[in-house]
Amino acid sequence: MEIALAANGSGAARDWPGAVALLRAVAATDPVAADQLQLVEQMALGREGMPLRIPTPERLCESPEILRYSGFISPDECRHLAQSAEDLLAPAQVMDPATNRLIEHPIRTSDFAVIGPTREDLVIQAILRRIAVASDTAVEQGEPLNILRYAVGQQYRLHSDALPNVVNQRTKTAILYLNDNFKGGGTLFPDAEVQVAPVAGDLLLFTNTLPNGRPDPVARHAGLPVVQGTKWIATRWIRANPFDVWNPS
Template sequence: MAVEEAERLAKSGQAVAAAELLANAGGGGDADAAMLLAVWLLRGTPLRRDLAGARVWLRRAMEIGHVDAALTEIALTANGSGAPADWPRALALLRTAAAHDPVGAAQLALVEAMALAPDGTPVGLPRPEPLHAAPRIVRFPALLTPAECAHLAGVGAALLEPARVIDPRTGAWVAHPIRTSDGGAIGPTREDLVVRAINARVAAISGTSVEQGEPLTVLRYRPGQEYRPHLDTIQGAANQRIVTVLLYLNQGFAGGETHFPEVGVTVTPRGGDALLFANTRADGRPDPATRHAGLPVTQGAKWLATRWIRAAPVDPWTIA
């Protein structure tokens, strides 16, 4: 089959020949070949990343009947990967997919339950509850519905892996020294319309553009896991993390409070609530008073989503 032969060629260093094989097969009606070529172009290996080209092959795979290709195209259409962002078209594509795909139908039901403007931005937000003035710490009660929280946890669950960092001395991945949770980032191909609309809601409460946010990261803390005191800013970053938004996805666990030791603020997670805090001072420098911790979970599991927001737009395909 074309896919197996293309993978063999790619492993032997013949990426161009492999791509030609997939293109011929995909053009002839092989949906799996068209999808694999799209994935290679999105991933940037073994071929150079080409988002516009990937969109062409996603469309071909979708026309042949590849369900995953349809959902991926919907995500990229909404977030502007390979072409300008187009929420109305993405929503129309989702309605088409929902007619014969239960995953698409479930996503559409969640989106249609949201109060959204024609461009996918939120209409109305909960009243903020200020918790501290400087640094600014604000809670937004019930920013998410229980169904939206469950969706984020479900998308993130497939991406979870133990927290790791690169050891600067050896270049090897090692266990994260201060965060012991499991986590995974929802990248552009998985940013379905539910996730995209939630990211737009996060942008709205923070007064930023959705393009300033890093990919939404879902975290799970089990008993004994924690995130020791730290700053969310990145030392020496040219495009600094200016705001953090935490989305609490569940309750019914013990421990896991968000604690700001420098200012004496402790927040007990409630499913659906959002916690926003500034990471920098007015001059753009990191604010040491925003040092915070996720206290150890003592019972059950805590699910959380984090959106780190930069001073300027970021490229979700290249951000580290």
């Protein structure tokens, strides 16, 4: 927890070099820390944990902008994200526009886990920095990472990620596909006539709003039902301005 908070700047300035030094010290006697350090050292990172390079995206749609980054994260990083949520998974929830709180709803029938700031190990934080560069946003604009697991028949029905009546809108969505050894489960944008087949390690990045900041109805999308196997993804909603993860309301 101390390593996570040092790196993400909770209560103090962000200190990536200091967090890496702490992780390296713990890794000498702790196998979990050693595994995390090995993953971090495999990444091409600058001194502050920012990526030195990212893949070039494929543009799937102009309006709304839908981009696909092939091979955005490695197989080991995919496994790490899925495993980071195993002890937290619970029935998925949606944002209630009346109360601005998460509630269970039949539109979303997966299991999910929220990786809050105390659980953001350095592997996860490096990936969040990579998403920030790809989306041309600051890390602080992102909501906590969601890990989702879809069993056979589970889906996320047609919806918009933009929220009604909020000042700090969800302008972009980043979806990481963590596996592809399943059938079904594609991401469909019916109004844009785009359907994306999940490929492990790919990032799907799309814009939820119009230039005036209002929700873009064409950006509505659905996670199609899984037909066979289990689908794992990680989702990061990105706001127009910095988002306080300690005080979401």
